[in-house]
Amino acid sequence: MRAIIQRVTRASVTVNGGEPRAIGPGLVILLGVRDTDDIAIVPKLAEKCAHLRIFEDENGKLNRSAVELGYSALVVSNFTLYG
Template identity: 45%
Template sequence: MRAVVQRVKSSSVSVKGEVISKIDKGLMVLLGVEVNDDERDLDYIIKKVIKLRIFDDEDGVMNKSLLDYGLEILVVSQFTLYGDARKGNRPSYVRSAKFNDGILLYNKFIEELEKLNIKVSHGEYGANMDVELINDGPVTILLDSNKEF
């Protein structure tokens, strides 16, 4: 499982020109599910996302997490995080989970965050979405449950 985590001042997702989700200050997470991902991958990414100390403390040092401030998360499915463009110019997506497998872990990701009393908004899995954000910093962190980076 991979996640691109962006600290945002605000973010929104639209489908067919209609805003379906919107958050203020918090994290916007692009979430990619790999073909062999399971609950262990899910747990790893959830723990990393919610505990990332990428918000400023009282001294202006990135030392606080989303949990410390009770901020929001916007989750957007992103199968292209497993696009492999090392060979040729057209990325291969063979490592991306199939729709039915990916949507299960995507929905579980959202459910687990909600169980932690985190305010979660999300995109529409598999839809063509327009994502807007104001990246705060900018701060962007890459996470991979296989620790490839």
């Protein structure tokens, strides 16, 4: 599994003209999965992404996580990460 993580103030995605999915502040995660990936690592990867300290605290330092701030995550399948 490979993931590219980006912090955002807002984001949305529409698939095949369907209903858009959107979040406010949080994380956009582009996730590449291979058929050889072990499903057992999914919870560990999710936990790691959610607890990355990549948001600013009151002093302007990158010291807060999405979980601490109550932010959302938008996960988008992206097979080209293995390309």
